[in-house]
Amino acid sequence: MPEQLLFAMEVTLNGLMAGVMYALVALGFVLIFKASGIFNFAQGVMALFAAMTFVGIQNGQVPFSHLINAIFGTKIHYFGWELHSMVAILLTVVVMIAMAWAVQRFIFRHLVGQEPIILFMATIGLAYLLEGIADLMWGAEIKKLDVCLTDQTCLPQGINLAIDETTFNLFGYGFFIDNLDITATIVAIILVAILVAFSQYTKQGRAMRAVADDHQAALSVGVSLNYIWILVWSVAGFVALVAGIMWGAKSGVQFSLSLIALKALPVLMLGGFTSIPGAIVGGLIIGVGEKLFEFAIGPMIGGATENWFAYVLALIFLVFRPQGLFGEKIIERV
Amino acid sequence: MFYREAGDFSTTYRQDNQTFPIKFDRYRYYAVLAVAFLVVPFIVNDYWVNAILVPFLIYSIAAIGLNILTGYCGQVSLGTGGFMAVGAYACYKLMTGFPDVNIIIHIILAGGITAAVGTLFGLPSLRIKGFYLAVATLAAQFFLVWMFNKVSWFYNYSASGQINAPERTVFGVPVTGAQVEPWAMYMICLVFTFACAVIARNLTRGTLGRSWMAIRDMDIAAEIIGVNPLKAKLTAFAISSFFVGISGALFFAVYLGAVEVGEVYGIQKSFIVLFMIIIGGLGSIFGSFAGAALLVVLPVFLKLLGVDLLGWPTDIVAHINLVVVGLLIILFLVLEPHGLAQLWRVAKEKLRLWPFPH
Numbered sequence: 001m002p003e004q005l006l007f008a009m010e011v012t013l014n015g016l017m018a019g020v021m022y023a024l025v026a027l028g029f030v031l032i033f034k035a036s037g038i039f040n041f042a043q044g045v046m047a048l049f050a051a052m053t054f055v056g057i058q059n060g061q062v063p064f065s066h067l068i069n070a071i072f073g074t075k076i077h078y079f080g081w082e083l084h085s086m087v088a089i090l091l092t093v094v095v096m097i098a099m100a101w102a103v104q105r106f107i108f109r110h111l112v113g114q115e116p117i118i119l120f121m122a123t124i125g126l127a128y129l130l131e132g133i134a135d136l137m138w139g140a141e142i143k144k145l146d147v148c149l150t151d152q153t154c155l156p157q158g159i160n161l162a163i164d165e166t167t168f169n170l171f172g173y174g175f176f177i178d179n180l181d182i183t184a185t186i187v188a189i190i191l192v193a194i195l196v197a198f199s200q201y202t203k204q205g206r207a208m209r210a211v212a213d214d215h216q217a218a219l220s221v222g223v224s225l226n227y228i229w230i231l232v233w234s235v236a237g238f239v240a241l242v243a244g245i246m247w248g249a250k251s252g253v254q255f256s257l258s259l260i261a262l263k264a265l266p267v268l269m270l271g272g273f274t275s276i277p278g279a280i281v282g283g284l285i286i287g288v289g290e291k292l293f294e295f296a297i298g299p300m301i302g303g304a305t306e307n308w309f310a311y312v313l314a315l316i317f318l319v320f321r322p323q324g325l326f327g328e329k330i331i332e333r334v
Numbered sequence: 335m336f337y338r339e340a341g342d343f344s345t346t347y348r349q350d351n352q353t354f355p356i357k358f359d360r361y362r363y364y365a366v367l368a369v370a371f372l373v374v375p376f377i378v379n380d381y382w383v384n385a386i387l388v389p390f391l392i393y394s395i396a397a398i399g400l401n402i403l404t405g406y407c408g409q410v411s412l413g414t415g416g417f418m419a420v421g422a423y424a425c426y427k428l429m430t431g432f433p434d435v436n437i438i439i440h441i442i443l444a445g446g447i448t449a450a451v452g453t454l455f456g457l458p459s460l461r462i463k464g465f466y467l468a469v470a471t472l473a474a475q476f477f478l479v480w481m482f483n484k485v486s487w488f489y490n491y492s493a494s495g496q497i498n499a500p501e502r503t504v505f506g507v508p509v510t511g512a513q514v515e516p517w518a519m520y521m522i523c524l525v526f527t528f529a530c531a532v533i534a535r536n537l538t539r540g541t542l543g544r545s546w547m548a549i550r551d552m553d554i555a556a557e558i559i560g561v562n563p564l565k566a567k568l569t570a571f572a573i574s575s576f577f578v579g580i581s582g583a584l585f586f587a588v589y590l591g592a593v594e595v596g597e598v599y600g601i602q603k604s605f606i607v608l609f610m611i612i613i614g615g616l617g618s619i620f621g622s623f624a625g626a627a628l629l630v631v632l633p634v635f636l637k638l639l640g641v642d643l644l645g646w647p648t649d650i651v652a653h654i655n656l657v658v659v660g661l662l663i664i665l666f667l668v669l670e671p672h673g674l675a676q677l678w679r680v681a682k683e684k685l686r687l688w689p690f691p692h
Contacts, residue, residue, distance in 0.1 A: 039465045070646040110668040117410055120465050121612055122667045124605065129660025135653040262601070265469045302484035311473035318462050318470060332554055 003173070010175045011295045012288055017181035019287020020188045021246060025264035026271065026279040027195070028239040033273045034212040035232040038108065039120045042127035044261015046096075046237060049134040051244030051253045053095050055145050056138040058088040063137045085147045089241070096237030097230075099130075104230045131258060140255065145248035184246045191242055192280065195235075204231055266314035272324030281325060286310045337685040353535060370524055375517040383516035384589075390630045391523040392584045397610040397622035398534045399577030404608070405616035406538055407570035408550030409459050413471035415603035416478035417575050418582030419595050420448045423488050425583035426497045429510075430490060437502040437509060437587065441526070444583040445576040451478075452575020459567050463553070475601055482595040496594050499587040510587045519588055526584060530577050535619045537573065546570050547617070578607075609659060613666050615675025624674035632658065 025043060032040040040046075056063065060079040069075060083091075107126065111119055160177045167175040199205035210218040211228045219225055247257050267286050271278025290309040298305045323329055342357045344350040354360040378387065396414060403409050425444035429437065455474040459467050482488050489497050501511025508514050509522045537543055545566040548556035557563050586593045593599075606629060614625020633655050640651035670676055 066647070066650055070644075070650055107664055107668065114667075114671070117408075117464060117468075118667055118671060120410070120468065121608070122664055124608070125612075125660045125663025125667065127660070128605075128656050129664065132653050132656030132658075132660060136650065136657065140649060140653065259601075262472065265472065269466060269469055304480060304484070307480050308473060308476035311469070311476055315458055315470045315473040318466060319458050322461055322463075322466065 006171055006173045008292065008295065010177075011291045013175060013177060014181070015288035015291030016284055017177070017185060017287070018291060019267075019284035020181070020185045020280075021243075021250070021283075022260070022264055022267045022286055023280045023283025024184070024188050024191070024239070024243040024246060025260055026267040026283055027192070027276065028236040028243065029264060029268050030271075030273065030276055030279045031195075031239065032232055032236045035208055036108070036211075036229055037116060037119070038123060039116065039273070040236065041120060041123040041261070042130055043236065043240060044258040044264065045127040045130045045134070046099075046240035047244035047247065047261065048253070048255070048257040049099070049130050049244075050092055050096055050237065050241035051145060051248040051257060052134045052138045052143070054088055054092045054241065054245060055143045055248070055253055057091050057095075058083050058085065061138060066139055067136055089147075089245075092241055093238060096241060097234045100230050100233030100237050103233055104226065108229065109226070127258070127261075131255075142252045142254040143248075145245065145253050147245060147249065178250075180246075180250055184250075187242060187246065188280075191239065192276070195239075195276070198235075204228075208232060208235075263310060266310040269314040269318055269324055272326040275324075275326035278324060278326030286313065289313055337682060337688075339686070353539070367528070370528075375521055378516055378520055380516045383520050385634050386630060387520055388523050388589050390626055391520075391527040392581050392589055393607065393610060393626040393630060394527050394623050395530045395581035395584070396578050396607045397614065397626045398530055398619060399574045399581065400607050401611045401614075401616065401618070401622045402534060402538070402546070402577065403570050403574035405611055405618065405621075406543060406550060407546040407567065407574075408553075409456075409567065409570060410465065410468040410608075411471040411574075412468050412601070412604045412608065413455060413474035413478075414578055414607045415599045415601060416475040417448050417452055417578040418585060418603060419478055419482055419599035420451045420575075421445060421579030421582030422586035422593055422599065423482050423497065423595075424448060424579065425587050426499070427488065427490075429500060429502065429587065433500070436504065438504060438522075440502075441580055441583045441587065445580040448579020448582065449572040449576040452578070453568050453572045456568055456571025456575075459571065460564060472601075475604055479595055479599060482599075494594075496592050497586065498592045502587075510591065512591070514588070522588055523584055526580060530580065531619055531623075534573075534577065538619065542566075542569060550617075609663055611673075613662055613673055615673030616671075618673070618675035620678060621673050621675030624678070628662075628674065629659070 025047060028043045028046070029040055032038055032043075055061075060081040060083065062068070062076050062079060065077050069077075103126065107122060108119070111122055160179045160182060163175055163177045167173065197205075199209055207218070207223045207228055208231060210221070210223055211225060211232075215225065218228075243260075244253075244257065247260055251257070263286075264283075267279060267282040269282075270285055271280070271282025290306045290313075293309050294303070294305050318324070337356075337358050339356050342355075344355065349355070352360075354363050374387070396418060400411060400414050403411050421444045424447040425440055428435070428440040428443055432440075455471065458470050462470050483495065486492075486495075489495055492498075499510040501508050501513060503509065504518075504522065507518050509518050538546070545556070545561045546569075548559070548561045549563060549566045549570075553563055556566070582599065585598070590598065610625035610629050611622060612625070613628055614623070615621025636651055636655050636658065637648070640646045640654065641648055666673055
């Protein structure tokens with residue numbers, strides 16, 4: 001096989017994996033949008049917040065230690081324990097649920113019935129607020145994120161040797177596929193399966209879907225909107241935690257993590273804001289598209305096209321199909 | 335008591351239609367202008383100009399521009415940073431390409447070029463609405479910044495990739511470059527801000543502004559009563575980008591002098607200007623000024639309070655700044671969705687009746 005084709009295949013595979021990572025973030029958007037009509041710009045910052053909280057709890061960092069030290073002149077930084085990853089994940093989930101409650105209670109409860117664009121801007125404010133709080137709580141420096149079940153079995157990193165070897169034997173060229181990306185793909189599949197099972201088979205999940213379908217009808221058959229919205233934000237917080245851990249393990253927990261949320265936006269635009277399969281397919285298209293574009297055309301025009309390719313693709317796509325691939329048709333009446 | 339329209343009679347339509355129909359308002363406006371033009375330039379020092387006044391004036395222009403698009407025409411844009419970059423680079427290319435032409439003409443032309451680019455990116459708005467459009471404008475933001483980074487023609491092939499403003503003068507007084515006096519810097523920004531505000535205020539009062547507001551309130555209904563959405567939306571994009579371009583050009587040429595595009599005109603700029611109009615008040619020229627003032631003064635104030643007074647590390651104060659800005663946005667959206675401008679309006683209503691309750 002010609003070398004270029006092999007390279008392109010490798011790039012495509014890597015693009016698919018990257019697409020899964022985008023889809024992970026996009027999922028959280030779709031959940032909240034479907035249930036409450038809020039376009040949650042803060043999803044990326046929630047992922048950052050979750051990842052920082054996870055690392056902070058795991059390492060036994062004292063929350064707000066910098067601020068406390070600055071005010072009282074003390075020198076506290078750590079509680080001095082190392083928590084097991086699973087315990088840390090559970091505690092982080094608790095924090096995310098608390099956050100979901102606070103967001104619902106103090107912000108969006110007061111904004112019910114406002115125009116969507118006002119809600120959108122409120123989530124931009126929320127993004128700033130959460131980012132500031134996360135930085136104040138845990139410090140803004142880049143942190144390393146490890147998830148370990150036991151001392152030996154951690155999240156795998158680096159090149160997958162099995163794939164490298166098989167492809168080398170097949171084509172005479174070993175593909176470079178990161179173990180972490182493979183894990184992320186598996187995690188994403190499990191996550192989607194859980195979400196689908198949750199929304200199809202549990203009482204709460206059905207209530208969630210009912211609210212997504214029609215607020216008022218759901219309200220009239222006795223579904224508590226407040227409870228459902230807190231639930232949805234909690235689930236989105238959990239999805240953010242998963243995305244945050246995956247992205248954090250890949251590139252370290254740092255501010256740029258919140259920018260992946262921006263990358264998830266074109267994914268949503270392609271897939272449609274209201275469709276979970278759309279989020280995944282959109283993620284894959286964007287992932288493969290931007291990697292292939294960078295590979296084929298990037299070198300000709302100076303590289304780093306990944307910064308904008310997704311947006312321009314989504315923009316061009318939207319002009320022809322404004323509701324996205326799987327979105328519901330937009331009907332407007334006077 | 336302070337704010338009365340009693341005894342304030344209009345005898346012509348012209349008087350009735352003026353920007354400030356109430357006498358007190360009008361005199362207050364003249365007083366503010368007199369102070370800004372005749373007093374401030376003589377008493378300002380370097381710190382005030384660089385930390386507060388010039389950023390405030392320049393951001394005000396950008397906020398007025400975005401307010402036309404978002405507040406008046408209802409099209410949310412997250413591409414302000416990118417359009418400011420267009421203004422800056424257009425100004426730079428004009429300054430270096432035609433060194434003999436006056437800088438003021440360059441800045442206005444830079445606004446014109448930005449208007450053309452803005453119209454181009456505004457074309458999808460005819461098909462795309464709401465936050466789909468907001469995300470689509472991100473394409474402008476990221477693509478433009480990338481382009482100014484990668485295409486070396488834009489920065490005249492300089493090795494650092496930066497653009498530096500050469501020295502230019504207006505009436506023999508340098509306004510760009512290293513030798514600028516603080517008052518000159520202030521004056522040129524003030525003149526542009528004043529002109530932009532007057533133009534924007536009168537545009538929004540006229541036919542064009544009304545068609546924008548009709549589109550904002552309900553585009554389909556507007557179309558039915560005869561507002562041409564193509565014309566309304568594209569003019570909003572063009573005029574908004576014109577102002578944003580001027581502010582970008584001033585930000586580069588007058589204020590900073592040297593610019594690295596990714597740092598100065600990144601996505602954060604787009605957000606800050608958007609925040610200014612949310613806090614200040616959507617659909618209000620006064621609100622653009624109020625929001626710009628608040629968001630320019632706030633970090634300076636927090637820094638004075640936190641770093642200089644309490645001795646906290648700068649990074650903590652920066653984080654607190656994020657929290658405060660986020661909180662302000664949310665508070666304003668929850669409590670007063672029309673922003674500072676609405677508070678001002680309410681205060682005026684109260685003053686008119688004071689000391690009586692009704």
